[in-house]
Amino acid sequence: MFEFTEENQKRFLEILTRYPNKLAAMLPALWLAQKQHGWLSPEVMEYVAGLIEVSPAKVYEVATFYTMFNKKPVGKYHFQVCRTLSCQLNGAEKITECLKKKLGLNLGGTSEDGRYTLTEVECLGSCGTAPMLQLNDDYHENLTEEALDQLIESLD
Ligand code: FES
Known part of the structure; x- marks a missing residue:
């Protein structure tokens, strides 16, 4: 099961302080998750969706729009x-x-x-x-x- 490391949990909380609401923090939250996991698996997207309190479909929609997010595992x-x-x-x-x-x-x-x-x-x-x-x-x-x-x- 994916979850942020303790350090990234702290980073995520810090990210939240910079945005007016959780939804607005979706992109940096996804970026942080990708940094940790290497790519955005359905499980990772679901985790981020839970954190920012939106549907996984919404997160998937955003993640698939941006080429900077890896939707499958990438090489070293x-x-x-x-x-x-x-x-x-x-x-x-x-x-x-x-x-x-x-x-x-x-x-x-x-x-x-x-x-x-x-x-x-x-x-x-x-x-x-x-x-x-x-x-x-x-x-x-x-x-x-x-x-x-x-x-x-x-x-x-
Ligand atoms: S066209 Fe802008 S960096 Fe390639």
Whole structure:
């Protein structure tokens, strides 16, 4: 059964103080849950729904709207390639194709060993340094094929 760790329970209570009501705290609560669990399973969404006192369907509706929420388990290294206009015009498609080959994955796929996941996402707010991707919590910008090689080699 999923529940927040003691530390995240405290964080959640602190989050609540920043919002006018529990419903308004849904996104940060989901983010915290994903940080802890790695993805938003139905059980996790149900837990968050209980905390903020809304129906699980409402939480599911919100979670499925945002690409930043993982609706299935992701690998240790989650590559999220931005596919929105600025990145698209600066070669995002090439970056995605390159990663598909290097990681041996299709979009939305996770390697069998659980090491890599590759997804495309909408604008990550770093349009001036396109093309870019987010790898776990970090941005990698002005990408080239060589930069991708170096990035993959640098992973432990
Ligand atoms: S278009 Fe890619 S970061 Fe904005």
